[in-house]
Amino acid sequence: MTLVDIEKLNIRTKEISHLASALSLLEWDTQVYMPEKGSGGRSETTSLLRTLVHQRFMEIDADGLLSELKKKLDNGDLGGKEAAIVREVWRDFERERKLPEAFVKELAQTTSRAHKVWEKARKESDFGTFQPYLEKIVELKRKEADLVGYGDSPYDALLDVFEPGMDAKETGRILGELKDFAVPFLEKIKQAEVSIDEKKILGDFPIEKQKEFNEFIAQKMSFDLEAGRMDVSTHPFTINFHPQDVRITTRYSIEDIMYSIGSTIHEAGHALYEQGLPHEHFGTPLAEYISLGIHESQSRVWENQIGKSKEFWQYFYPELQSRFPNPFKDLELDEFYRIINKVEPSLIRVESDELTYNLHIILRFEIEKQMIEGDLKISDLPDIWNQKVKDYLGIDVPNDREGILQDVHWSGGSIGYFPTYSLGNLYSAQFYNQAQKELPDLSGEVSKGELAPLREWLREKIHIHGKQFTASGLVKEVTGEELNPNYYTQYLQEKFSSIYGL
């Protein structure tokens, strides 16, 4: 009987997932191929379909099917996969149900306007014009937290959308440890006075040839091109319609080939997670990712632990040299490795290195947490921002465009999103440490370009479980302990101490 009910629920969520797939295709096309004048009609099509998906989801319990299953879950009558399905569908349902349509509409309209204002404000480097919109967004997000409910901090309710199970306090503790390591460590690196000339790897790289090399790497990573595509867009992203159609994009810089390579490896890491979800369970939580942090761990482990390692380039650098003799022919692997790992505090998050990236995240987390908890005035934000950049990175912010206005997230109402980037880094180090234990020849394999063993390990340990575990449950299952920042700080310390001779 329960099995039949679960099947009924699965049919409903599967239909909703197919509608969401259509929506994803609309979004993919908008970013990748839509002609300019198509945008007006497209945004209407998209918003209609989004409403439809929401309505369908709200109807899912019209006959009480989900509530009945939830009761069974609470009584302990469900186990294993069934329990996970009901737990996760209920979680989403309960949250969405608590948000009245009028509120959702107001938030959507506010962020839609705010996004346009932010674009203009950033261009003109003028926080003042954006400020009232951000104030309104913060007010609405606080209201969202009230509607949804929370324990300690209203920030918990927002973070929970992106990183279920994590809260402000725990995130603060973990990122605090990371900050306590990174700030003084960065100071040491600065004083090391090792000179690295990153201009040596700039050149004139034809896009077609870059494409071929990126495809070569993605295929070596076992990204399945029969179940996915690689295209071009202004901002690189990964999107999936179902596990057998997962698409990534990158952007090409003629001058800097490392941009497209880094973004391809990052997005392909995300894509391997999506392709690794069990497609036979498509439309249920069993074929969904756990959290943004876990998703990011999958892109980061490939981008950093692998894609910026010496072993990886032992195999791929000769390939790069033969495809692009200029400028790589006469540049030694060791120097190339130092260049792509150069640590240098910069103003812009998305252009920063592996170490300082986290400081960008931490300052954003600290600020947005305070914004939501009401502990600061929005008008003070630029000063607070600039002070933190000075304190953590040691540099001066010359203007709002390169400071407080650089990221799109807040203008779209995404508050609670930033910390998942650094959580992803932390998860990735802990997972990778475990992979090294369980695959004793991992380094050797990577240095021969054999990346499939790691992909298999990630698939078996992480991907195939879908949403059966929570993030912290998965970390414990895979590594035997809770999320522990030491793995990441140790990784950073070893890697950069070696590069900077500390």
Add this chain to the structure above:
Amino acid sequence: MTLVDIEKLNIRTKEISHLASALSLLEWDTQVYMPEKGSGGRSETTSLLRTLVHQRFMEIDADGLLSELKKKLDNGDLGGKEAAIVREVWRDFERERKLPEAFVKELAQTTSRAHKVWEKARKESDFGTFQPYLEKIVELKRKEADLVGYGDSPYDALLDVFEPGMDAKETGRILGELKDFAVPFLEKIKQAEVSIDEKKILGDFPIEKQKEFNEFIAQKMSFDLEAGRMDVSTHPFTINFHPQDVRITTRYSIEDIMYSIGSTIHEAGHALYEQGLPHEHFGTPLAEYISLGIHESQSRVWENQIGKSKEFWQYFYPELQSRFPNPFKDLELDEFYRIINKVEPSLIRVESDELTYNLHIILRFEIEKQMIEGDLKISDLPDIWNQKVKDYLGIDVPNDREGILQDVHWSGGSIGYFPTYSLGNLYSAQFYNQAQKELPDLSGEVSKGELAPLREWLREKIHIHGKQFTASGLVKEVTGEELNPNYYTQYLQEKFSSIYGL
């Protein structure tokens, strides 16, 4: 009050049209970019969305809004655009309403299976395996005609989907006149013994350079690339999401550049119609095409009257010669013109010339009309087919693959579709004749590559009206008389008499 009701109706049809746009994007992506393994999930997404569109449309009169408007229309209380809107929405609604869901489902399942069987049967050139499926389809299509209702012939009810207002008798009369001209005229051409060596225009044409030339032509035709795209697919097609996003595809043959040029001009002709529909009325019949025949007239006038004319190539041939000196440098325009207009009876419809194409259509129309009227046995089809090919085209059909099994239409249940191809040719000649009267320097403009004046004329006379007129109403409005096959036969006679010295 009425205006308010019309606005309400428009809101409903507009929503349905946006869902149909999403469906069209799914179909475009399936043909153009979807990776192989994506097809399973894609067909589920597509069929779900199709069901949703149907359901929404069936709900359109749930509160009697449409019925009320229909009453007003019948009482003569509506005029102009409002009358057209109600007339056309009611037309579609009434037809769909008469088909029970179980029937629609059975037909969809049957054609889905039949399509796969047809693919295999064609490959193996074995009509026998396809026969029982075609029998079933014909039985269901007869049932559809019964459900929908008809006057004279059940074929009327099927034709009406594709060419509203046209019936079997009138189509038979018109295509009969065309046949009475074309069969003896073809005989004369055969006896003319003019020798034309079409191999002279074959070569080795890099696809990138073909693409550039095709884009050059499409832009000269005023196809708006900011409101559309050109891509590649196995079978060329045009699809629109709304008038500001209209996409065409072609296929490239390395050896035969005329294939992509012909298909680009044809599809761009369709696309100009779609881009010319008044986008402010998107979602209502005022921004929909009238019939497949009228649509085809827009592709054919560009493909044939323009794209195979001496004037057109007076401008474009020097361009072709300079872009592809081999093989065109030493080939005279006159000979090139004769080659691209060579008349030669062939087995395959889609490879046939401007004149014999119609005989392919006429024989299919005669056969499918008899199928539906129950005047022949499906098992006799190959013999009947082969006899007609012999009678009309004078050639022997060596096998079913190149005979009765060559077209996809019947396997998909599209019976009543074929005649719209030749009706399109007939409309195109009558429209073009009128355009020549109203634009006295048309030939001169075309010979200078100035194609915009014709596009403007077609837009003002045809495109902007959407579905306000019926097909025959439009022809009368634009040309002052009913559809008259003489314009087309006269065009064919003059053109090919000159080429073949008759």
